Structure formats: structure tokens, C-alpha cells
Amino acid sequence: MLAVHFGAGNIGRGFIGLLLNQSGYHTTFVDVNGEIVDLINEKQEYRVVLADQTKEEVSVTNVSAINSMNDPEKVIDAIVKADIVTTAVGPNILPIIAKSIVAGLRKRVAENKKDLSIIACENLIGGSTLLKNSVYEGLSGEEKGEFDQYFSFPDAAVDRIVPNQTNDDKLMVTVEPYYEWVVDQSMIKGEVPPVKGVTFVDDLTPFIERKLFTVNTGHAIAAYLGYHAGMKTIDEALASNEIKADVEHTLNETGQLLVKKYDFKMDEHKSYINKIINRFLNPYITDEVTRVGRAPLRKLGANDRLVSPAKQFSEVVGGKPTYLAKGIAAALKYDVKEDPEAVEIQELIHENGLKQAIYEITALQEGSKLVDLIIEQYELLGNRK
Ligand SMILES: NC(=O)C1=CN([C@@H]2O[C@H](COP(=O)(O)OP(=O)(O)OC[C@H]3O[C@@H](n4cnc5c(N)ncnc54)[C@H](O)[C@@H]3O)[C@@H](O)[C@H]2O)C=CC1
Numbered sequence: 001m002l003a004v005h006f007g008a009g010n011i012g013r014g015f016i017g018l019l020l021n022q023s024g025y026h027t028t029f030v031d032v033n034g035e036i037v038d039l040i041n042e043k044q045e046y047r048v049v050l051a052d053q054t055k056e057e058v059s060v061t062n063v064s065a066i067n068s069m070n071d072p073e074k075v076i077d078a079i080v081k082a083d084i085v086t087t088a089v090g091p092n093i094l095p096i097i098a099k100s101i102v103a104g105l106r107k108r109v110a111e112n113k114k115d116l117s118i119i120a121c122e123n124l125i126g127g128s129t130l131l132k133n134s135v136y137e138g139l140s141g142e143e144k145g146e147f148d149q150y151f152s153f154p155d156a157a158v159d160r161i162v163p164n165q166t167n168d169d170k171l172m173v174t175v176e177p178y179y180e181w182v183v184d185q186s187m188i189k190g191e192v193p194p195v196k197g198v199t200f201v202d203d204l205t206p207f208i209e210r211k212l213f214t215v216n217t218g219h220a221i222a223a224y225l226g227y228h229a230g231m232k233t234i235d236e237a238l239a240s241n242e243i244k245a246d247v248e249h250t251l252n253e254t255g256q257l258l259v260k261k262y263d264f265k266m267d268e269h270k271s272y273i274n275k276i277i278n279r280f281l282n283p284y285i286t287d288e289v290t291r292v293g294r295a296p297l298r299k300l301g302a303n304d305r306l307v308s309p310a311k312q313f314s315e316v317v318g319g320k321p322t323y324l325a326k327g328i329a330a331a332l333k334y335d336v337k338e339d340p341e342a343v344e345i346q347e348l349i350h351e352n353g354l355k356q357a358i359y360e361i362t363a364l365q366e367g368s369k370l371v372d373l374i375i376e377q378y379e380l381l382g383n384r385k
């Protein structure tokens, strides 16, 4: 079996590539990082090491890689032959890789007409659907009909913390032991791809919201408040009782929302929250606040981990989501010079004023009480230490 995976980065090698290998696939990674591509082709294997006391090491074999900048035709041919296509490139890159995917799928329709699932493993709601929309953009009506017949873009939720890697061995990836990969099987046409470790469900929404609004919300709050307090890493941030309490209060807000919306049991959800906070505290992982807080414009988007639960909290639970608003305010103050999205946010605030910038970034509407709450928290936060 052949898997084509876009993005040979941390999650690509450390999570998706690992499970594909353990499920018996040969994985062809597609990436634009020439050094990583060459190393994968030279070594044909890499190591994944668990970040716990065991430091257990697993070897991932049966791998190759294509540099999509140099060999776009090879990518197309790999898609024609693939039994599954997955991605972990970052949400902003999905429209870029859609171009090679559409070319590969067109050739596949012409040559073998076999069913194929294309699964985006990114931190967002409806990632595969977003990729599908980009793929379908340039198709004729007839082509859309053919693609609908053979190709599925099931949405997925992926959860495993893989920090930036600092190993001498450039292919080795250190990962936390925990993982969860949930795929919406109701969106799959034909056979469900046999990937060990994937949970197939008929309705992904509760799973993706539970994960995004707990793991990713909690992590983002720790990152933005940590950065604001002058800290470099997540463990440093959570060593502050004040920030840890802010994370807990925020997850209590998202927890109230999730419990009410999906009828989760409160005690079970509280255990889930505790498990997540313990994952953030993993002493075998050093995770930079600038990695976890990266791309703040995306993270402040209407459907992402901060604004979406804050909006829904007011509608579903009622009352003020004070701690979510504090996290949003901290994200608006995140001014890392090396992060283009952080720079853009600061420019928007500078040029248009805070209120207009919030409307533009979050798509919240004029008159929203949440905007007033965010501004209140923004002022309370003061200057960065
Ligand atoms: N690192 C983590 O703990 C987790 C990350 N994710 C998600 O996985 C995705 C990837 O994240 P990471 O692996 O951390 O990032 P990363 O930066 O380590 O990996 C991204 C890879 O995509 C490659 N890439 C960029 N443009 C490309 C293109 N046009 N074609 C092919 N490859 C391209 C990069 O060269 C890089 O190797 C993101 O959406 C992230 O939200 C999800 C869960 C956990």
C-alpha cells in the first residue's frame, strides 16, 4: 500500500508517518524542504522517540520523499498510485498543495478511476473540506461530478504535541506518548483506509471541538500569557500560578460550553482537562511559546480556538467568557517580530485602532459585547514584561 503524505515536518514524521508505517504503508513524503527530502531518500528510515521516562525509540522504515519544487511530475504520479493521501503542512499551505493534488486526481480519473481518501491532518475545523474547496476551485462541472464519484475528503482531528526539534539527527522526532487521530467516516466513499490507531466516527464535530477548544485553546492561552509575562517556554509559563490558574479558568469556560452543547458528563470532561494540562506539563518536552503561539491571525480567526468558543459561550452558556477574552487580548498583544502574522496584527492595531482591528481579525460584529470585554481585558493586561 502506498501513502502520499504532504509535509515531512514534526507532525508528518512524528505522528502520521509513524502510524502509516505501522499500518503497512510505504510512505512517500512530499515537501519543499530539500534537506529533509534528501535525508529521507538517503537514509530511507528515521527514528521517533517518546518524550517520557522510557525514551522508547521506534524506527520508521519504508519511506521515500519527493521535493515538490523540483519534481512536480513525480508528485502527480505518486497521487495516481496512492492508496491514501494525508497532509500536515499548516492550514495556510493547503491551497498551495491543492494545485498538485488536483493535477494528480485528474490523471487518476484518466488512468485508473480508483477511490481515494485525502485527509488533512491540521489544527482546524473542516480542514479536509477546506482542501477540497481549493481542489474543486478550478474544476469544470463534469470534473466535479467525476471527483465526487471517486474522491473523499473526510475531515479529521489530530492530537499529539510535537515540539520544535533540536536533535543532531535532523530526521529524528521526539513526540509525546499520547496521540489521537479521529476521522469522519461518514464522509468516506468506498473502503475506509486501514490505518491503525485512527478512530473512525460518524460525527466529528464533538471530537474536533472538544480537542480544539481544550488542547489548543489551553495551549494558546499559556503561550500568549506566557509571552506577555516575558517567558520563553510553556513549562515556564505554567510554573506561574497565575498563568496556570488562567488556563484552568479558560478551560472551565470552554468546558461549560462543550458539556452543555454535547451533553458530555462534567466529571469526565474535568478529567479530560486535567489530562491535557498534565500533557502541557510533560517534563520531557520543552515547547517554545513562539511555536505554540505561532500564526496568531489564524488562531484569532472566527472559527478557531479562541474566538469561536468565546462567541459560543455567550450564546450557549450565557454570561461573560472573561478568561477567553483575556487570552484573546494577550494574542492581540503578541508582537513577535519573526512571526509575520503577529507583525500584521500590530500594524492593523496601529493603523486602524484596536476596535477596528478586532472586527477585522475576528469577524466579530459591531455592537458585540465580546469586543468590549476583549478591549477591557486588553487594557487590564498592560505592557509586556
Ligand atoms: N506539531 C504539533 O504538535 C501538531 C501540529 N499539528 C498540525 O500539523 C500541521 C503541521 O504542523 P507541524 O508538523 O508542527 O509543522 P512543521 O513546520 O514541522 O511541518 C510542516 C511541513 O510542511 C512543509 N511544507 C511547507 N510548505 C509545503 C508545500 N508547499 N508542500 C509540501 N510541504 C510543505 C514544511 O517544509 C514542513 O516540513 C499544522 O497544521 C499543525 O497545526 C496538529 C497537531 C499537533
Ligand SMILES: O=P(O)(O)OC[C@H]1O[C@](O)(CO)[C@@H](O)[C@@H]1O
Pocket: 123, 158, 159, 160, 161, 162, 215, 216, 217, 219, 220, 291, 292, 293, 294, 295
Ligand atoms: O499547530 P498550531 O495550530 O499552530 O498550534 C499549535 C498547537 O498545535 C499543537 O502543536 C498540537 O495540537 C499544540 O501544541 C498547539 O496547541
